[in-house]
Amino acid sequence: MNTIDDFVTLVRDELGLPVTAENVGRSLDEIPGWDSVHLLWLTTTLEQATGNPVSLARALEARSLEQLYRTAVRP
């Protein structure tokens, strides 16, 4: 997991959500099919991918996927 593009691919392939590098910054509520459960799974997966612990409390506060990525990968 080196770039936000890797992250976008992960979200598309693993969650089946229609996210692109262009709209990764939009609000989570605007993503068709978004469910807060996805955040739990993404956080765990990001921890596995980066080998670093991610604060779930922080991650749950993220308003967009981009914010989540920055919380997890570039804290």
Place this chain on the structure above:
Amino acid sequence: MDQSRVRPGARPVTAARLLAMHRDGELVAGYRQVRHLLADATSEDIQRIGRLLARLDVEEVLQRHPDVPVVDVAITGHGTVAPLVTSLTAELARHGLLLRPYLSTFDGYVFDLADPASTLYAARPHLVLCVLDPMIVFDELSTPWTPSDVESVLARKLATLKQLVCTFEAASTGVLVLNTLPLPHRYAAQLVDHRSRARLGAVWREANTRLLSLAATHATTVVIDLDPILAEGVRGEDVRQSVYAKAHLSPELLAAYARPVGHLARNLTGRTDKCLVLDLDQTLWGGVLGEVGADGIEVGEGYRGEAFASFQRVVRQLGAQGVLLAAVSKNDPGPVRAVLTDHPRMALQDRDFVRVAANWRPKHENLAELAAALNLGLDSLVFVDDSAYECGLIRHELPDVTVVRVDDEPARHVEALLRDGWFDVRELTAEDARRAVMYREELDRKDFLTSFGSLAEYLRELGVRVELAAVEDADVARVSQLTLRTNQFNLTTERLQPADVRRRLADPAALTLAMRVGDRFGDNGLVGAVFAHRRGDALILDNFVLSCRVFSRGVETACLSALLGHARENGLRQVVGRYRPSLRNAVVKDFYPRYGFVLDGTDDAGTTFRHDLVDIVASPEHLTLTTSFPMSLEST
């Protein structure tokens, strides 16, 4: 450990193929293939694919594949239960089923289940999962707390649950699934003295015992015991998810819980496997019989021999509960027979098997013949083999057969076989204990048949006895099971749970009859049922079910003849029957017209036929029929 993880090559193919289908937007079009692709998937892949499948539009899949069976599952509970949807979607897809989930609101289980007018009941789910977690107790405690406080909360919760179960029983035609409560270490460890900690463990387990006991007294309730799953090392909670997201059971635990629920859905839709077909060399015993001889095979002695013997005992245990056992092996028949009859350390013996096919023909041919001889669908077979070649061959040639691959570590055979509840049923019946004997008798009948010049002569000699009588309380489980297990001679494929059967027994307008059959070879037991009700001057046959074990003996003719006669004697003017086609019941498409019913109409729900009771078919001469009908019926 998940054995499929050590199976080289399996994982990438499954995951990559399904991922490619997702990327190309082909999962809906290819939904039928998903089942086969998931057959070899690891637990990890099942989760992964579940997330993608859960995004599919159920109605779109149905539009594309109208005959994929849909299972409506309502999920409710105390905490966040949404993560269960992905696991369950994949588990049902593994069985060729399609999940239509109804997700309740957070912490809504009491409201959902206590109010018969709730939206949960309105969704008319086949299954209701009420996911219980330890926080239903700890959320209600104030600090500091003692084991006695926990005991009081547990007592209140149990009383509530008991009421909910009763309400459910009256308000729903589905099955309610509860689960035991795991006790988290982070609570037990808050008590610093061992005496209190032990008392907490005791009150906790007493509550779990009472929960499990609910299943004994309520036919519509299933309680899943989470202890064996936790004992395997699955963690009970992910503490961060519990604290921050109120997801109180860990994703791994929910995934493990989804598996038996998947098998329950398989059972509810009449897909429970019936026959376990085993390879012999390296599967039931170590070594190759043809090479090492009977004295050289590993069984019952030595490290590996012990492992094979314990696997055999597990197979025997399944056989004693109604699972038919068969062996298919590339071997000469003589030595195999000698091992199965004479080998002193074999836990399984010749008499445990309904059929042993030891020959050099391709295994898929043997499996197809076995299914035909037992009159079972290929989807009723579970095939176990250590050979990647044989497993691959069966998957390719007979994709409906469930394949369980064991490897060269016999100590793991048991785990590989039991990882899935292929033979899970709700309740065993007296028939289950006798099933292997009955199937063996059936094979004897077939041999007997070949010694006769004509079928008529054979049937006369067979001395078939048929008894048609009102269903009694003691028959309910078996009658329900017949509707769930029977796929061929099942006119409308209406599956009835025990509670549905009881409802019919209590209905004064309903006529519910059981067929018992026997002959010179033995008793077949309760093998058929008729579900009817009176409406005005007509007797409506809601369904007619007959086990494939007693086909072609005139049993159905005799029973229909008696039923028509009974209707006429009671002053009725007509009998109406309905046929609803399914994938497997084409054999009874012409059942009603064959016996003088005329076509009445066809709609989406099937074809209706009508009999005017003037010309009634005679009961076949070769069998003896006794009837015991209840008193005349009330009209609705």
